[in-house]
Amino acid sequence: MAEKTYFDPADLKKFGNITEFQEEMGKKFFAWYGEVFKEGALTEREKSLIALAVAHTVQCPYCIDAYSHDCLEKGADEEQMMEAVHVAAAIKSGATLVFGVQMMNHVKNVSM
Amino acid sequence: MSIKQRSKSLSSRQSELSDTFVQLEVLNGRRAVDVQFVPFGKKIAEHGHAPLKPAALEIFQINVGKLCNQSCAHCHVDAGPDKKQENMSRATMERCLEIIAATPSIHSVDITGGAPELNPHFRWLVETCRNLGKKVMHRCNLTVLLSNPRFADLPAFFAEQQVHLISSLPHFSKNRTDSQRGEGVFEDSIAALRMLNAAGYGKAGSGLALDLVYKPSGAFLPAGQGTLEPEFKRQLKRKYDVDFNSLFCITNMPISRFLDYLLETGNYAEYMEKLIGAFNPATVPGLMCRNTISVSWDGYLYDCDFNQMLDLKVAPAHSRHINDFDSKALDERAIVLNQHCYGCTAGAGSSCGGEIA
Numbered sequence: 001m002a003e004k005t006y007f008d009p010a011d012l013k014k015f016g017n018i019t020e021f022q023e024e025m026g027k028k029f030f031a032w033y034g035e036v037f038k039e040g041a042l043t044e045r046e047k048s049l050i051a052l053a054v055a056h057t058v059q060c061p062y063c064i065d066a067y068s069h070d071c072l073e074k075g076a077d078e079e080q081m082m083e084a085v086h087v088a089a090a091i092k093s094g095a096t097l098v099f100g101v102q103m104m105n106h107v108k109n110v111s112m
Numbered sequence: 113m114s115i116k117q118r119s120k121s122l123s124s125r126q127s128e129l130s131d132t133f134v135q136l137e138v139l140n141g142r143r144a145v146d147v148q149f150v151p152f153g154k155k156i157a158e159h160g161h162a163p164l165k166p167a168a169l170e171i172f173q174i175n176v177g178k179l180c181n182q183s184c185a186h187c188h189v190d191a192g193p194d195k196k197q198e199n200m201s202r203a204t205m206e207r208c209l210e211i212i213a214a215t216p217s218i219h220s221v222d223i224t225g226g227a228p229e230l231n232p233h234f235r236w237l238v239e240t241c242r243n244l245g246k247k248v249m250h251r252c253n254l255t256v257l258l259s260n261p262r263f264a265d266l267p268a269f270f271a272e273q274q275v276h277l278i279s280s281l282p283h284f285s286k287n288r289t290d291s292q293r294g295e296g297v298f299e300d301s302i303a304a305l306r307m308l309n310a311a312g313y314g315k316a317g318s319g320l321a322l323d324l325v326y327k328p329s330g331a332f333l334p335a336g337q338g339t340l341e342p343e344f345k346r347q348l349k350r351k352y353d354v355d356f357n358s359l360f361c362i363t364n365m366p367i368s369r370f371l372d373y374l375l376e377t378g379n380y381a382e383y384m385e386k387l388i389g390a391f392n393p394a395t396v397p398g399l400m401c402r403n404t405i406s407v408s409w410d411g412y413l414y415d416c417d418f419n420q421m422l423d424l425k426v427a428p429a430h431s432r433h434i435n436d437f438d439s440k441a442l443d444e445r446a447i448v449l450n451q452h453c454y455g456c457t458a459g460a461g462s463s464c465g466g467e468i469a
Binding site: 039043044045069072073074075077078079 | 283284285287288326328330332333334335339340343344
């Protein structure tokens with residue numbers, strides 16, 4: 001059967017179904033996942049904002065939808081959410097730029 | 113500053129949803145939508161709560177009218193500046209007060225609207241309730257305090273009468289507040305909160321309670337009060353030096369203008385699924401309809417303010433108006449339920465006083 005798209009928003013609701021093919025690991029994953037997002041040293045809202053940032057770096061459309069919604073439910077506002085995305089973008093671009101040092105090292109090594 | 117109205121009333125737009133029958137048709141999947149959900153009555157019956165019966169009547173909630181200086185996008189009352197006719201008369205208030213005086217179990221009067229301050233008999237109603245020895249909870253939208261110079265002394269009046277204030281502030285951010293309540297509302301709300309703080313409200317040791325109400329500015333559910341209240345306190349103090357006592361997290365009911373918003377934006381089915389998916393039977397014993405009676409501007413009786421806005425009057429046919437108030441029949445009534453009731457039983461539950469369970 002031909003699929004119209006690789007990313008169907010309706011698939012997010014089926015995430016729990018991954019236990020169908022490997023029940024034990026799936027159940028362990030969801031139990032651990034639930035624990036991770038509980039209030040701890042970090043608040044639930046802080047964890048949700050971190051998740052939103054990570055969702056952008058891994059470019060997961062399901063996660064972006066899920067954690068945009070979750071951040072709103074946890075009381076974050078647009079400014080906080082966009083700042084979280086900027087943090088993700090800063091790390092990602094920084095990780096690219098820091099390799100510039102390697103490039104510079106190599107250039108200097110082979111240059112007069 | 114002046115407020116730019118966020119919305120118009122359904123009636124002024126001549127929306128078919130201004131007919132409460134149409135809203136009930138939508139909620140029951142017979143109109144505008146192609147989804148039907150488990151009837152709320154059946155859901156609570158599965159958990160042994162049917163028929164839902166009241167406990168002792170403790171709170172007499174009076175909706176003094178639909179006139180308001182704001183026209184918010186989510187308003188379940190469909191209130192606004194155009195609602196000049198639907199406001200409670202002095203005679204109706206007098207009859208309410210006779211009932212309050214004659215019913216010892218009523219310890220609190222909950223005054224709501226609209227903006228109740230716009231009713232010319234508001235101050236007299238507050239004073240008379242206090243003279244009867246009842247606690248007065250007043251739902252103040254904040255901005256009304258700045259809407260006319262004649263309201264500038266209201267913080268002092270509230271303090272003198274020891275009124276418990278409950279005020280809507282959907283967020284500590286301007287964007288999220290104004291997107292729900294109208295441009296300029298946030299700024300005026302902060303100014304009003306400062307006036308109330310100056311009168312002692314929200315200040316430790318003053319005995320003057322100022323609680324805020326958080327309702328989501330969109331098609332999502334509120335977080336727990338335990339999560340949001342510290343953040344609201346921290347941000348409002350840090351940014352604006354504003355204090356308050358508690359934050360009540362209230363779920364938006366899928367009725368009136370919020371129902372219109374859900375339908376217009378294609379969020380209706382998903383929102384209902386969220387409410388129903390979050391159904392929590394532990395909330396049922398604490399539902400506000402069990403200890404409250406709600407009176408409309410024209411004196412009709414309802415199990416809650418939401419039933420009032422859907423025109424679902426109390427069950428006893430001979431006691432549906434304050435002029436026919438039969439306390440025994442009301443004590444024995446079955447509470448009228450419909451699909452919007454899922455809004456009060458989702459998650460930690462929702463009532464006019466915030467979370468339930």
